[in-house]
Amino acid sequence: MSPEVGAGGIRLSADLLRQVIEASPTAMMMVDDEGRLLLVNAQVERLFDFRREELVGRPVEILVPARYRLRHPHFRAEFFVEPRARPMGAGRDLYGLRKDGIEVPIEIGLNPVSTSEGMFVVASIVDITERKRAAEQLQASLREKETLLKEVHHRVKNNLQVISSLLSLQARQMTDAQSSIMLQESQSRVHSISLVHEKLYQAGDLARIDFGEYLEALAMHLVGTWSAEVAHISVRVRAIGIQLPVDVAIPCGLIVNELVTNALRHAFPDGRKGSVEVSVSREADCRLLLVVQDDGLGLSDGFELRRPGSLGLELVATLARQIRAELEIVRGGGTAVRLKFEVER
Amino acid sequence: MSRGAAATAERRSRILIVEDEGIVAWDIEKNLRDLGFEVVGVAASGREALALAKSGQPDLILMDIRIQGDIDGITTAELVRRQLGIPVVYLTAHGDPETLERAKGTAPVGYLIKPI
Numbered sequence: 001m002s003p004e005v006g007a008g009g010i011r012l013s014a015d016l017l018r019q020v021i022e023a024s025p026t027a028m029m030m031v032d033d034e035g036r037l038l039l040v041n042a043q044v045e046r047l048f049d050f051r052r053e054e055l056v057g058r059p060v061e062i063l064v065p066a067r068y069r070l071r072h073p074h075f076r077a078e079f080f081v082e083p084r085a086r087p088m089g090a091g092r093d094l095y096g097l098r099k100d101g102i103e104v105p106i107e108i109g110l111n112p113v114s115t116s117e118g119m120f121v122v123a124s125i126v127d128i129t130e131r132k133r134a135a136e137q138l139q140a141s142l143r144e145k146e147t148l149l150k151e152v153h154h155r156v157k158n159n160l161q162v163i164s165s166l167l168s169l170q171a172r173q174m175t176d177a178q179s180s181i182m183l184q185e186s187q188s189r190v191h192s193i194s195l196v197h198e199k200l201y202q203a204g205d206l207a208r209i210d211f212g213e214y215l216e217a218l219a220m221h222l223v224g225t226w227s228a229e230v231a232h233i234s235v236r237v238r239a240i241g242i243q244l245p246v247d248v249a250i251p252c253g254l255i256v257n258e259l260v261t262n263a264l265r266h267a268f269p270d271g272r273k274g275s276v277e278v279s280v281s282r283e284a285d286c287r288l289l290l291v292v293q294d295d296g297l298g299l300s301d302g303f304e305l306r307r308p309g310s311l312g313l314e315l316v317a318t319l320a321r322q323i324r325a326e327l328e329i330v331r332g333g334g335t336a337v338r339l340k341f342e343v344e345r
Numbered sequence: 346m347s348r349g350a351a352a353t354a355e356r357r358s359r360i361l362i363v364e365d366e367g368i369v370a371w372d373i374e375k376n377l378r379d380l381g382f383e384v385v386g387v388a389a390s391g392r393e394a395l396a397l398a399k400s401g402q403p404d405l406i407l408m409d410i411r412i413q414g415d416i417d418g419i420t421t422a423e424l425v426r427r428q429l430g431i432p433v434v435y436l437t438a439h440g441d442p443e444t445l446e447r448a449k450g451t452a453p454v455g456y457l458i459k460p461i
Contacts, residue, residue: 150441154411158366161459165372172375198458201441 017113017122027125033080033118035059035073047106047127049099065097083112083119096125105132146206153201160194185261185312188225192218192257196249209249212239215278218253222260230264232273239280242288248343251319252290258312259292259337267296267335274334288343290325293336299329357383361403363421364436365389365413369459373407373436390414391421398429405454410437410444419444422451 018039021028027043037055045052048063055062064072075089088094088108095103109124164187171183195217199209215237223235244252256278263276276294283289316337320327325341360382364370370387377384385401388394390413398406406425410418422433434455435448448456 157459162366162368165366165369168372169368169375194459 014115021122024124027127028122029055029060029125030113030120030122031060031076032120033076035061035076037062038120044125047098047104047125048096054099063096065095065103068095079110079112079121080119083121085109085111088123105129149206150201153197153206156197157194157201160190160197164190164194184225188222188257188261189254191221192253193250195221196246196253199249200246208243208245211242211244211249211252211280212237214244214249214253215239215256215280218256219260219278222257222264226261226264230268232271233264233268234275235260235264236275236277237279238277242280242282244343248323248341251323255290255316255319255339256292258316262312263292263294263296263335267294267298269297272296283340286342287340290339290341291336293330293334295334298331298333299335357381358405359383359385359401359403361385361394361397361401361406361431362387363389363391363394363406363412363418364409365411366409388412391416391418391424394421395424395428398425398431402429403431406431406433407436407457408433408453410435410448419448419451422448422453426451 017030021030021039022041024041024043027047028039028041029037029044030039032038037058037060040052040055042052044050044055048055050062060076061069061072086109088110094106094108096106097103105128107126107128111122111124113120113122167183167187167190171180171187174180174183195214196209199214199217200206203209219235219237223230260276260278267276268274274295276292276296279289279291281289317327320339320341323339323341325339328338328340330336330338360377362370362373362377362384364373364387367389370389374384374387385403386397388397392414394406394408394412397403406422408418408422412418412421416424418435418437422435425431425433432454433451434457435453436457437444437459445456
């Protein structure tokens with residue numbers, strides 16, 4: 001080897017290079033263009049359990065597991081065609097072969113070193129056994145957490161079904177129609193919450209739901225619940241690409257449940273035909289605009305959301321405040337209830 | 346279907362409910378009876394369901410997936426299909442794609458997500 005070699009623009013003596021490699025806290029080795037090991041440090045001896053005299057002068061493939069050994073000279077030749085500092089086998093799992101035949105997961109950095117005698121490569125090798133083990137433990141822990149969350153959603157849905165059934169059974173005991181309807185409305189509220197858990201469970205993302213899909217399912221359920229009264233009313237949903245976190249989806253679902261139920265039951269008396277539309281869109285200021293509108297009778301003069309005796313509409317006002325929504329009621333050609341609110345993307 | 350519609354048929358359709366939540370099963374049973382169906386029984390486990398299906402010969406089975414005992418609703422449905430050929434409608438709080446895929450393999454006639 002010549003007295004001076006260059007690596008990355010820095011020139012240093014062969015002895016100094018030898019000292020740098022030897023003093024390195026990571027395993028380092030120098031290999032020539034024919035794959036012969038020229039230099040190895042003490043960390044290489046420790047990592048691969050070879051003594052250095054067993055390695056120096058031998059092909060580097062002695063440290064490569066048998067299943068990769070045949071292809072290795074090809075990769076080595078490719079490196080020497082376009083030598084540049086880079087990690088080896090990017091994106092692939094790399095393994096080194098110890099003297100006792102045990103494979104060790106490793107990461108390898110390659111650095112070309114040019115000398116008057118030709119090109120060499122200095123490889124630094126890091127044992128990633130512990131890192132891999134930690135990553136596997138983390139993955140297992142994440143899978144366990146996901147399973148646990150799914151189990152929680154399942155139990156929540158099961159419990160909501162029990163509550164729904166209790167309300168249904170209680171409604172049967174009622175002798176007056178009004179009480180029975182109030183229990184049916186409560187059942188519907190339970191369902192609107194349960195649907196959020198259903199969508200969370202299906203989504204894969206256990207924290208956010210596609211609110212458009214949710215609204216479609218909710219609308220279908222409400223039409224089914226009040227089917228005897230709403231055959232003449234159509235319900236449409238427009239909400240594309242709207243993702244909501246669970247803490248916003250539940251109050252929004254309950255708000256839509258109340259407003260659509262109210263429209264279906266009161267805006268179209270005596271078989272009057274019409275439609276109800278639920279839409280969610282993102283405004284220019286990035287806030288969400290949720291609108292429930294109908295072309296029915298319209299609200300009476302002096303109507304107030306918080307009027308006593310109207311639990312459903314009081315709920316809307318309370319939930320709107322919970323999600324810090326601006327609430328506006330537009331009259332004329334029916335009723336439109338508009339809510340504007342912020343949601344973190 | 347309007348209330349009592351099933352009762353107007355020549356013979357009332359007979360349904361077996363497989364559901365291990367007593368209150369939910371009771372509610373379903375009452376709803377089905379109101380709609381004019383005959384409920385041949387309520388089973389809480391897969392083995393119980395198989396026995397009731399054999400003895401009661403229902404026209405349809407409403408099957409929860411997570412039930413008591415050593416076999417779940419999907420395995421029970423598969424055994425029902427092979428041994429008795431009775432159609433099954435799943436009734437479950439499970440809505441995830443893996444469960445749906447597994448349930449599809451038993452060729453059910455429907456799939457209802459709780460709460461119903």
